[in-house]
Amino acid sequence: MSDPKHGERPIVLEESPGKKAYCQCGLSEKLPYCDGSHARNQTGLAPIVVEVADAGKKAICQCHQSANKPWCDGTHSRLSA
Numbered sequence: 128m129s130d131p132k133h134g135e136r137p138i139v140l141e142e143s144p145g146k147k148a149y150c151q152c153g154l155s156e157k158l159p160y161c162d163g164s165h166a167r168n169q170t171g172l173a174p175i176v177v178e179v180a181d182a183g184k185k186a187i188c189q190c191h192q193s194a195n196k197p198w199c200d201g202t203h204s205r206l207s208a
């Protein structure tokens with residue numbers, strides 16, 4: 128299994144309701160969404176698939192350390208020092 132490519136900050140966007148697959152390998156060209164790069168690069172990683180119930184602003188974790196993935200919980204701000 129490969130280590131994910133980490134981002135320094137969450138991706139904040141206006142999300143729409145529906146089934147979403149959020150990238151966990153960091154290699155997607157469509158971040159924060161999975162584009163299949165995890166499989167093409169044989170990372171052994173997989174996206175987190177969730178059903179988003181309500182439209183609204185969401186912060187998608189890119190440091191991959193959140194305790195509430197795929198959502199940002201602020202952990203990224205404590206990682207770099």
Ligand code: FES
Binds near residue numbers: 149154160164165173
């Ligand atoms: S492209 Fe990163 S998890 Fe699928």
